[in-house]
Amino acid sequence: MRRTLYDKLVDAHQVCDLPDGDMLIYVDFHIMNEYTSPQAFSGLDTKALSVWRPEAHLAVVDHVNATRSDEPHDAASKLLIDNLEDNCTKHDIAFYGLGDPRQGIEHVVVPEQGLVTPGMLIACGDSHTTTYGAYGALGFGIGTSEVEHVLATQTLRYKRMKTMRVMIDGETAPGVTAKDIIMKVVQVVGAGGANGFAVEFAGSAIQSLDMAGRMTVCNMAVELGARAALIAVDEVTEAALQGHAHSGQFAFEGENWMSDPEAVFDKEVTIAGSDIEPLITWGTSPDQSVPITANVPVASDYVSPKAKAALDRSLKYMGLTEGQSAQSIKIDTAFIGSCTNSRIEDLREAAKILEGRRVAVGIEAIVVPGSAMTRIKAEAEGLRAIFEAAGFEWRPEAGCSMCLAMNDDIAMDGERVASSTNRNFEGRQGRGARTHLMSPAMVAAAAVAGHLADVRGFT
Amino acid sequence: MKDQKMIKTIKGVAAPLPLANVDTDVIMPKRFLITITREGLADGTFADLRFDNAGGPRPEFILNKTPWTKANILVVGDNFGCGSSREHAVWGMRQLGIDACIGTSFAGIFYDNARKNGLALPIISPETRDLLLQAAGNGTEITIDLNGRRLTTGNISAPFEMDDATQTALIQGRNDTLDTLEHADAIRDYEAGLNSEMRVSVNK
Numbered sequence: 001m002r003r004t005l006y007d008k009l010v011d012a013h014q015v016c017d018l019p020d021g022d023m024l025i026y027v028d029f030h031i032m033n034e035y036t037s038p039q040a041f042s043g044l045d046t047k048a049l050s051v052w053r054p055e056a057h058l059a060v061v062d063h064v065n066a067t068r069s070d071e072p073h074d075a076a077s078k079l080l081i082d083n084l085e086d087n088c089t090k091h092d093i094a095f096y097g098l099g100d101p102r103q104g105i106e107h108v109v110v111p112e113q114g115l116v117t118p119g120m121l122i123a124c125g126d127s128h129t130t131t132y133g134a135y136g137a138l139g140f141g142i143g144t145s146e147v148e149h150v151l152a153t154q155t156l157r158y159k160r161m162k163t164m165r166v167m168i169d170g171e172t173a174p175g176v177t178a179k180d181i182i183m184k185v186v187q188v189v190g191a192g193g194a195n196g197f198a199v200e201f202a203g204s205a206i207q208s209l210d211m212a213g214r215m216t217v218c219n220m221a222v223e224l225g226a227r228a229a230l231i232a233v234d235e236v237t238e239a240a241l242q243g244h245a246h247s248g249q250f251a252f253e254g255e256n257w258m259s260d261p262e263a264v265f266d267k268e269v270t271i272a273g274s275d276i277e278p279l280i281t282w283g284t285s286p287d288q289s290v291p292i293t294a295n296v297p298v299a300s301d302y303v304s305p306k307a308k309a310a311l312d313r314s315l316k317y318m319g320l321t322e323g324q325s326a327q328s329i330k331i332d333t334a335f336i337g338s339c340t341n342s343r344i345e346d347l348r349e350a351a352k353i354l355e356g357r358r359v360a361v362g363i364e365a366i367v368v369p370g371s372a373m374t375r376i377k378a379e380a381e382g383l384r385a386i387f388e389a390a391g392f393e394w395r396p397e398a399g400c401s402m403c404l405a406m407n408d409d410i411a412m413d414g415e416r417v418a419s420s421t422n423r424n425f426e427g428r429q430g431r432g433a434r435t436h437l438m439s440p441a442m443v444a445a446a447a448v449a450g451h452l453a454d455v456r457g458f459t
Numbered sequence: 460m461k462d463q464k465m466i467k468t469i470k471g472v473a474a475p476l477p478l479a480n481v482d483t484d485v486i487m488p489k490r491f492l493i494t495i496t497r498e499g500l501a502d503g504t505f506a507d508l509r510f511d512n513a514g515g516p517r518p519e520f521i522l523n524k525t526p527w528t529k530a531n532i533l534v535v536g537d538n539f540g541c542g543s544s545r546e547h548a549v550w551g552m553r554q555l556g557i558d559a560c561i562g563t564s565f566a567g568i569f570y571d572n573a574r575k576n577g578l579a580l581p582i583i584s585p586e587t588r589d590l591l592l593q594a595a596g597n598g599t600e601i602t603i604d605l606n607g608r609r610l611t612t613g614n615i616s617a618p619f620e621m622d623d624a625t626q627t628a629l630i631q632g633r634n635d636t637l638d639t640l641e642h643a644d645a646i647r648d649y650e651a652g653l654n655s656e657m658r659v660s661v662n663k
């Protein structure tokens with residue numbers, strides 16, 4: 001029987017079949033944050049249940065905390081942070097809180113701590129848990145009721161998904177990053193195109209990415225609807241497993257954690273690496289993107305009245321006119337951060353563009369390193385000095401910050417942000433805020449130019 | 460929940476919400492998420508669509524217009540519920556009185572969250588959806604028969620898709636956590652088969 005990597009992972013974690021057609025799958029490792037877990041813990045209390053296996057969970061503060069200091073910025077966020085710490089103390093769960101040298105964005109912290117390894121099944125109350133597919137691990141986001149379920153049973157009720165392979169072969173051009181690759185996939189497959197699918201990324205353009213790039217790709221797979229994203233294990237993966245706090249503690253042997261050569265996928269998508277350019281989003285869905293050298297669409301590009309209406313709505317929200325060139329879009333703010341693009345590799349890419357340059361007059365530019373460890377490493381490498389010399393504000397604490405504006409980093413109504421994040425939804429970065437997604441290097445280029453700009457002109 | 464009453468049919472006024480890719484940030488904006496309870500989320504639901512910056516109702520939004528102010532069903536665009544995993548979106552919709560959301564496709568996490576909270580998500584073809592959008596726009600009531608997996612309104616009668624486990628959960632009501640603990644022996648057996656390197660233990 002030839003199996004896909006996804007099927008091998010599900011098979012290895014199946015506990016039993018359930019009478020209604022679902023199965024129980026075993027969760028090796030579960031991560032929690034302060035905003036999707038409180039009601040799960042209170043659910044345990046209501047039912048008088050205990051945590052099945054406390055050592056298999058990690059709680060990290062990242063969504064609501066301020067990144068200007070290690071003190072909560074208001075009483076409401078303090079309540080959430082304290083609540084998580086109290087719950088972890090009560091149930092004997094590892095807690096990496098504010099001020100802890102291991103704290104940071106959960107999906108940056110976990111690989112940094114060596115807590116992900118091929119063959120593992122990881123759940124977390126956060127949609128970007130698909131990130132761990134970069135390691136050949138099955139990671140997926142869950143809701144709060146499911147967080148309670150994992151805490152109490154170490155399992156989830158699960159229904160096997162269909163499989164899709166996205167093959168990206170060929171070399172990508174200079175200036176094209178992992179972010180552009182996944183933004184291209186979202187554009188081609190569509191924002192809901194992979195609903196019901198587990199997606200495996202393959203091909204030479206994927207294999208040639210480093211782990212940070214692979215994580216960026218798998219992270220944003222949820223923006224095409226994929227509930228799981230996977231990349232086969234190779235020597236790049238193996239090399240990344242060494243040298244972390246938990247390295248050597250876990251291994252999931254027994255499978256090779258790659259799809260068998262003749263495994264059949266339910267759907268195949270092929271994209272030529274050479275077709276990918278640096279992209280920016282112009283609209284309010286991550287699939288609404290164009291190359292930086294192109295123009296915002298015009299109504300006549302679309303046939304159906306529904307599509308024309310959607311274009312109109314997006315343009316109106318974004319304050320753009322149809323057909324205007326991408327590079328004519330002036331920005332107010334530049335933000336580098338998030339679980340998609342705040343790793344040391346991302347900061348290096350942006351710093352390359354910023355070295356010897358200055359942020360344009362009137363632009364607010366912020367960089368929030370993904371974790372305390374990332375920040376310290378970046379400072380030691382001299383990256384902080386480059387960002388600050390260029391006029392970026394270097395945040396001393398780690399967190400999601402302006403990616404979803406749950407802390408005090410909230411963009412104003414109409415404020416236009418060049419952002420290295422993952423979602424350009426209406427109101428995502430603040431009520432009425434206008435988000436343009438792009439790679440960290442492209443954010444740096446936009447900050448310097450004062451408008452969206454082609455990173456290839458900044459060498 | 461086990462004490463929830465059995466629901467086999469959902470009937471009521473349906474509001475058309477044809478936008479594609481309505482995400483959970485739009486369903487429940489982040490300023491309503493700073494909470495440790497499940498309660499008090501009705502006002503936050505679709506807040507930026509329902510209310511203007513001053514907090515007044517936007518008269519042009521469908522749920523602010525008669526008869527849809529009393530809608531308990533939504534007919535929605537493709538890929539509804541995409542984005543963030545926040546279950547607050549579903550809690551809020553339930554607290555606003557929404558019992559069902561009919562559409563062509565839903566994001567996976569949203570779909571699972573809905574099932575946990577008794578929100579029915581019948582899946583239909585794009586053609587049926589367009590007919591239902593029209594019917595809903597006329598204020599016609601829709602009836603959803605969960606047992607027979609069939610929708611009716613006026614002279615439209617169409618089947619819908621819903622997986623067996625979700626159908627059972629909606630009709631019988633269920634407490635997944637407690638039900639799963641009935642399989643505790645199977646979980647222990649599985650764990651007994653794991654070697655020590657497969658037992659994650661996080662450094663404190």
